[in-house]
Amino acid sequence: MANLLLVDDDPDLLKLLSMRLSAAGHRVISAESAEAALTQLALERPQLVVSDVRLPGRDGLALFDEIRARHPTLPVILLTAHGTIPDAVDATARGVFSYLTKPFDGKALLDKVNQALALPAPQPHAQTGDEDWRAAIVSCSNSMADLLAEAKMVAASDASVLVSGPSGSGKELLAHAIHRASPRAARPFVAVNCGAIPEALLESELFGHVKGSFTGAVDNYRGLFVTADGGTLFLDEIGDMPPALQVKLLRVLQERSVRPVGASQPVPVDVRILSATHRDLDSAMADGQFREDLYYRLNVVSLRLPTLGERREDIPLLANHFLARLSAKYGKRLNGFAPDAMKALTTASWPGNVRQLHNVVEQVCALTTTPLIALALVQRALRVPAVEVLSYAQARERFERDYLVGLLKLTDGNAADAARLAERNRTEFYRLLQKHGLTAGQFRTEPPVAD
Secondary structure, X not given: OOEEEEEOOOHHHHHHHHHHHHHOOOEEEEEOOHHHHHHHHHHOOOOEEEEEOOOOOOOHHHHXXXXXXXXXXXXXXXXXXXXXXXXXXXXXXXOOOEEEEOOOOHHHHHHHHHHHHOOOOOOOOOOOOOOHHHOOOOOOOHHHHXXXXXXXXXXXXXXXXXXXXXXXXXXXXXXXXXHHHOOOOOOOEEEEEOOOOOHHHHHHHHHOEOOXXXXXXXXXXXXXXHHOOOOEEEEEOHXXXXXXXXXXXXXXXXXXXXXXXXXXXXXXXXXXXXEXXXXXXXXXXXXXXXXXXXXXXXOOEEEEOOOXXXXXXXXXXXXXXXXXXXXXXXXXXXXXXXXXXXHHHHHOOOOOHHHHHHXXXXXXXXXXXXXXXXXXXXXXHHOOOOOOOOOHHHHHHHHHHHHHHHHHHHOOOOHHHHHHHHOOOHHHHXXXXXXXXXXXXXXXXXXXXXX
């Protein structure tokens, strides 16, 4: 059984198609407009979208463009009563899976649906029974589901992958998951941080060296490329690699062999390259800090990890996951977070992303003396102000008060001038001041001069 999203502004046809697809064993979610369809996509990810082209407001092709931008692996079938060959050519060129003209045979639609569902692309919420490859990645968010679907798809190939994302977002974790889902899973996964090793040592670390090739080379060293032979080499923070090493890395990727420092003969290697960076490599290339030819060798497929702020629905899941692991480490019986403590976690800014969240949970776990983590401990560990979420009434109340205070400061406590700027009569203005416990005299810098 697959989850399908059906979009059509004709209620009768929508009902008929829903019944037909449901009878074929699928679970159907219906929407009568592109906007409603996008809302459904935000709530629950289907495995296929079937949409009419003629929709109120945004049409089916515009809906497809939005889906493709947000969810590149999600197949879309378009239906129309106004189809032409140029329309079909344009739609398929843009990536639409199939294009059927009304009236269409019900069997033809079911055939197209089955073909789309048979695509090799993994379905984000399909239960495959084999999720070990991504077991270390804890998430329930749609953005991560899409990313993992793409990662699973590219893992089957030998294409080089560039993982981008801010520090602490889990780039090495994703790289390891890609390796575990790949045909190279039984071979080594070797990770190296290109920014953490001095330039003088990085060449030897990557490519190896022979005994006596430089001071301190007391033995032969194979290097990480040879260590990873048959498997995957993960080059973390590739944007920090010195320019001289970039040239040598490019040659290794082109020739599929490495020459250890001090050696006269190259050593063949069979390695799949995954790399990651938090830097903007486009800017680095423009500034001459990163080679364009190397960039395109590494960036055959690009995957971007979202920030923790872009996947806030994962915060409770991650926090409780970390708490369960860390409570065992610290030998404590912990039941979870108090509701206001969890709210503080979900509304924090998280500049350090998942790594920072782990650090915060470890700190509160180490310091708590009660089974339930209290708000005060979370606030202490965060050391940054939480994003305050106000109700509409609270936000309006706060704005109104701040607005009045600003006017009175501007007019030096002259209520008549402030009322005039606010375009309100004095009686109404005084009523607003009274409502917020304000008086004009509070804002006068000098006492009024008596007449």
